[in-house]
Every structure is written in structure tokens, then in C-alpha cells.
Amino acid sequence: TPTATTDATTKTYVDALVNNTALGPAPTGLIATGSVTSRTLADRWGEIKNVKDFGAVGDATAGSMATGTEDSSAIQAAITAASISGGTVFFPPGAYRVNSAMTAIATSGVHIEGNSATINWTSTVASASLFSFAQRSATAGTLSGAMTRGDNVIATALTIPVGSIVSILNGDYFYRDVLRNNKMGELLLPEEAQPAYLSVPAIFSYASGHAISVITPNVKSSVSGLRIIGSGTDNGTVAVKASGCVDFSVSGCSIEHVNAGVQFWETVRTTVSNNFFYSIDKTGSGYSVSVSQNNYGALISNNVADKVRHFVTTAGESGVSRATLISGNNVSRSKSAAIDTHAQGYDTTVTGNHISDSLTGIQVRSPRTTVTGNVLHNCHMYPYPQEYSGIASKSSQHCIHALELGYVNLIIKGNVITMDDAIATDITDAAGTTTLYGGGIQVLGGTNTVTAVFTPEYIRVIGNSIGKTGSIGGCIILNPVGSTEVQVSGNVIERSPYHSIMVESSGTVNGSVVVSSNSLDGSDRAAAGNYGIRVKNATTALVTGNTNRHTDLDKILLLDTVTTATVENNSGMRGFEPVLTSVTTYIGAQGTVTFTASDATPTVATGRTFITAGSTAITDFDDGVDGQIITVRAHGAITLTDSANLQLNGNADFVMALDDTVPLASIGGPHWY
Secondary structure, eight states: OSSOOOOOHHHHHHHHHHHGGGGSSOSSSSEEETTTOOOOOOHHHHHHHGGGGGGGGOSSOTTSSSSSOOOHHHOOOOHHHHHTTOOEEOOOSEEEEEOOOOOOOOTEEEEEEEEEEEEEEEEOSSSOOEEEOOOSEEEEBBOOOOOOOOBBBBBBBBOOOOEEEEOOOOOOOOEEOOOOOEOEEHHHHHHHHSSTBBOOOOOSSSSOOEEEEEEOOSSOOEEEEEEEEEESSSSSSEEEEEEEEEEEEEESOOOEESSSSEEESSBSOOOOESSSSEEOOOOOOOOEEOOSSSSSSEEEEEEEEEEEEEEEEEETTTSEEEEEEEEOOEEESSSSEEEETTEEEEEEEEEEEEEEEEEEEEEOSSSSSEEOOOESSOSOOOOSEEEEEEEEOOGGGSSEOOOOOTTTTEEEEEEEOOOOOHHHTTOTTOOOOOOOOEEEEEEEEEEOOOTTSSOOOEEEEEEEEEOOOOOOEEEEEEEEEEOEEEESOOOOOOOSSSSSSSESSSSSSSEEEEESSEOOOOOTOOSSSSSSSSEEEEEEEEEESSSEOTTTTTEEEEEEEEEEEESSSOSSSSGOOOOOEEEEHHHEEOOOEEOOOOSSOOBTTTEEEEOOSSSSSBBBBBTTTTEEEEEEEESEEEEEESSSSBOOOGGEEEOOOOTTTTEEOOOOSSOOO
């Protein structure tokens, strides 16, 4: 017990106890409960690289590029320490001013995390990235033998270590136009047990001697929980960039006022989820998420984006990104296509997204894309809003728009497209004219010069609900070059001022066109030259089971340059009497057709059962064929007049009352009995 109560005597007493050899050696660290190993506090604290331990202050004001201490060097020191063998760089609460980019991280397992932390980032270096992650190493080489599309073996003299990925870039062109110069290239995934064998066959073919790169990837690194605010300068800055990575993720971040939010290439299984992107809308870039060349298995899900140029785009013309899933995102106020899959995409699925108040909703340029279960509201507006005036041409703004290679093996299914009437009337062009441009769904084909690579087979537009559309129409499919099957089925299309459904090719004849079980309103359809259904240039066309709910419209169906056309079991189509041009074989068999009023010799080319209209006496039937059997039902009082071509029972006129029916058969030419 101390003999006095002064600090000095207490210290002397404690020192004696601590140094008492009977107590054993002085402690060198802490032992966790349940453990037997002693560790120093320095080791424990060093597991997580807290940026404040390296000198960061975090005393800025969020969003201010001029206030607070400049923390770049301290943050870089923490990242350098974590990059030795992997670890976590932690940002505690605060706002950190950063005026430079961090050096690339080429170590696996580096995680940058924040807790209520903001980074105010300014960079004067064009295309700089705040955080970048790179492969651990890469070895250049060549193919020692040719690879053919579908091959699952890599022929090369290079050693391919287990866990490596192989990148091939800059093959022959597979698509070119005035804007695109897309080259064959892809990421190859060797099997771990047999590194020369691929787990997924090659998409393209490559000649012997073609350059390849064997990449030892950065594995399981991430960025999470940070708010990153850029300066808004249009100089190509990217908040987070990754290349040569496997299982890389960005989650729980808010990324604002940069040129691009997250960009990655030559990666496998990248995940971008649960982030918020705001004001990433520069004309030259403006990508919240940029899926660049040679990726496999990317997931972009459950993000929120507002006032962006593109939320997601696939870019990079030297190789394709494969097996990308874009799902469950909420995007608003996109000044271009909210989701834009360029021709560099392949096997892409866009599903369950909500997109609103944007210039274009979903734009598909990549082959073998599925667009399903999305909600698009006010997504065919020009201009939107006035600050975005003139960004794109009036005719290209559609809720779902497929072009370039987007028509190749395309499925558009179960999407909901709507527009507010009030907003539609507020859209004016430069001359002050109120005109709603754009359409619900437009698929525009093109020239695919490498058909052995991406062979057009089918386009399927199924089960969509399309509300008010612009002057381009409800579902328009133009020039689907070489497609052997086009199916438009089970859609509900309302208030389309242009064609409700059009499948047309100006040159190459389509194969089979099926338009079935659609419900059409068409109450806004202009009278001149616009049809409910229009099919042109097809080998076969089947129009069946469709319903038109606005029954006083003419010009319901146009069939033009069709080898064999079948029309059956449609309803509410005001006779559904088609306009036929260059149709070789026509088979008209449908449920009920209404005659044209005041026509004494109505056509019977398009059905089996006919309902009269008006009270004009009928003296004959036009366009009948030998052996045809029809049934005529009276919609009101009307007379069938006995004549040489209409020979009635007892050679007497038949006066029909409401709902009377009479069967007639054509025998021996134009004679009805």
C-alpha cells in the first residue's frame, strides 16, 4: 500500500510491482478472450490501415474542393501499406480533400472502405482515376495455332498458371459503320485443372500468331461505403477503375460529378451494386458504369442513378464483354440512353430495371440480348428537359431501341412502357411545335458482314404493355436483315399515332413473321397511311388472334410482298379486310368480319363469318373462290337480292332481320348458292 497519496509515491509503488520478478516477464501484448497468443496493440491496429493513422485529417466540407487539409499523400501512404500483402484501407467519418489520383493497386485482397466518409476529388490530369486496381502481372505472347469459333483449347507456347485469364484483342472486324469499328476480341477462361482448356468456348476465330496476354489477376479487391464527389470538370476522370481483376466489387458508394463512375475491362465476375450515381452527365463520357472490352460475368444491380448521360454502357472496340446482367436498377433523368449495350456486348440480359424521365430508356446494340421485365416511364421524350435540348435526333428517341447488331437474336419480353399525357403535351421542338417523337419499341436492323460470327436467327417481342407512344409507332421492326423468325405476340399497344405493329424490310426478305394475340387500341392513329398491323417482305406471314379495340378505324392490316399470308381468328378489326400488295398466296380464315357499309358487293376474301353493316341491299360478293363457304349474319334489317351470281332459295330475295344468319357456298366460279 502506498505510504503517501502523492503522484510520485503512487508511481514508485506501481513501478515496483510491475518490475517485480515474481510477477513474471512484463506483458508484450494483449490476449484475446479464448486465445492463448499475445499480440501487440500495434499489430492489432495495423490490420486495418486507417487513413488518419497515416496523417489524413478529413476536415473539409463535403462537396467543397477548396476547404480543409489536402490529404492525398496520407491516403496514398495508407494504400501503399495495404498493398504490401493485402488489407483494408479505412476512412473514418469526415470529408477528405484529394487533389490527385492514387497509384494503381496491383495486389489481391485490397479493400477500400468508408464509414460516413466523403472524398472531394479534383484532378487536372485527363482520364485520371481516383482509385484504380490492376492485374498482378501479365505476359505477352502469341497463339501457336489457329483458334476457331467454338474451340475450347488455347494453342500457345506460353505457360498458363492455374487461376490465370487470357485476353485476346484486336482481331478482324466483326462490325463496322460510320461510327463503329468493332474488332474480334474476348476474355478466355482456362479450366483450373487443365489450364490449356477453356471453361467457355471461344466466340471468334483467330489466326496462328495472333497476340494474346496471360494475366495473373488481382483477386477479391473492393471499394465500399464511400461518397466520392468530383469537381465536375469534363476531362475524362473516373472514380473507380479496374482491369485484370477477378471478383472485384464496388458497393454502397455514392459517386457524383465525375465523368465516369466505375469502369472496368479484362475482368471476371465484377459486381457493381447498391450504389448511388448523380450528375454524371458530361456529353463526351457521362457513364455511371462503363463495361469496357473483354469482361466476363459482370453484375450491375440495385443501383440508383439520377441525372446521368448513360447509366450503363458497354464500350471498347477491341473486344466484347460477355454474360453481363443489368438488373433491379432505378434510373431517372438520363440525357441519352439510360442503358446502352454497344456492339461490344454479347449475351447480355437487361431485366427488372425502372427507368423514368429520360431521352431513351434501353438501347440495344449488342447481339443475343434479352430485355425483360423492365418498367419505362416517360422514356421517349425530345427534348428532355430543356437543358438537354438538341442532344440527339428526334427520330431516335424510343423507350426500347435496338440498332447496329442489337437485332441479332433479340428477345424483348414483359416490359411496361408508359407516358404521362401532361408531359407529352409539354414537349416542344425548337420552333415551338408540340410533337411527341419516338416510339415504344423500335428494332432497326443493319448490315452484318460477318454472319458466320453472329448469325441473325430470331427477333421476339412478346408480352409487353406499350402505352402512349410518339410518331414512330408502337412496335416497329425495320430491316431485320437475314432474320429467319420475327414474332410479335401477346402485346398490348395503346394510342399509337403511327403503325401499332410494323415488320418491314426494304431489301432482304424476312423468313417467318408471326403477329399473334396482340391487343391494339390505335385511337390516336392518323388516318393517312398508318395501319394497325403492317408486314412487308416476308416469306410467310401469320396474323392471328389479334384484337383491335378501336373499331371505327380503316386500314387495319397491310400485307405487302409476302409469299404466303394467313389471316385468321382476329376480332374487332372492322372486317379486318387487308390491303394486299404482291401477296402470292392468301389464306383468309378468321372469326368474324364486318362488311363495309353501303357496299352492295362486299368482299369475302378475308374470312368465313360476316356481319352486315348498314341497310344497302347485297347483290353479290366480291373476291370469292370456288368451294368457299361463308356465313352471313344480319346486324339489322337488310336484303339479299336474288341474282345470277347470288341464287337464293326459291329464286326470291331474302329479307334478313337482326341476327338472322344464312350459309352460302361458291360453286363453279362466282356463283353463290
